[in-house]
Amino acid sequence: RETGQSSNTRRVKQMDKHDNSPRDESIHGRTQILAEIFGTYFLIFAGCAAVAVNKRTAGTVTFPGICITWGLAVMVMVYSVGHISGAHFNPAVTFAFATCGRFPWRQVPAYAAAQVLGSTAASITLRLLFGGEPEHFFGTVPSGSDVQSLVLEFIITFYLMFVVSGVATDNRAIGELAGLAVGATVLLNVLFAGPISGASMNPARTIGPAMVLGRYTGIWVYIIGPVSGAVSGAWAYNLIRFTNKPLREITRTGSFLRSARMS
Template structure:
């Protein structure tokens, strides 16, 4: 499997399972309807586990443009490979969102609340304040990326597999994403991943969902800029402390 395909499939599985749990909790007449935040955060952590297990041996399992940027900024990943990884992540996220739509097709049709439909695909703030919303995404992403740098260790040894979440280990990353969701996710829904939000939001705007409402493009820059800024800060502090 090529690194591009691995990033595509790994991110697709991440979104299929991650957005899938949101659909199960929020959409009408599902078995998991109204099962709550703990279910969502737990499944998102396990979704990361699945994506990392599949993609790790082939691409390093970045699954997130903020991870790719942070590793490039710290010299652990080649800049020349960044565009291909980010493109694969965005396409994989979009594909995963389409699969969620197909999986929950009947339940989307029964759900009349457009906010619940949108929430399946992308994040949104509990309280809309662009400054504090951006700050929340920066802080959550900083915790993710800064911790990952220390789990993976300061030294990079030659390997045929590019460094990424796969070199950290699937279980530690899953637990890290889980605790970020439980502790820091209540403000914006913790995108902490530009591809996770942007790809599915685009699919939401394109799908023929009856009464779906707006895709909230006015907010869409925050789950992109916030994680990238958080990753850049994590990279800067990591390099400063070496």
């Protein structure tokens, strides 16, 4: 006679087998792609809308306001869909994760296409709202030399990917603060690099507005710079990842949030 425990075990195995079926994996893959489309759309819409509105209203948003908008948009979208798709929103981030073996190569084209689609859709929406006049351009073009912008894009994307790798792939990090850390990094990068390169850090952020508004000045800068910066940043963090053990196993303490709750 089969015991209740063995019966439950068999049911769990059957459920696991069902959860791992090709159909479920296909549905999960579609939800990830949709999350990347929606997330990239809202990110680009909010950030580029701040730029467009600021130009259209003679600076009412202000440059610090644009920086804050980008940072907050990244933060809220990471918390919204990070648990579904990983909240990449950036082909450079997806590619960098794949080079480190932390994202399947077979999903890279679909993720990149979803991110560019979301950016393009957001740019179309903004053009319908504000027009496509050159004075209202909300894309990114170098304000100085191409080389200057290329170096800046490499450095700030390196910085961003280094932070993303720390909070998203290291189980010793405080995962609850991932969105805040990434959003704050974007805010800081836009604050000092925005006036020079536009602080794209994201090929999709540049390609979408460029295609919709037909302005491709220096677009190679915003592909080579972010991709090489993201890959370098991801591998740089791997160099200092000396253990996969959780922090509590090293220091025998819990996370900062847990300590704060206990106190």
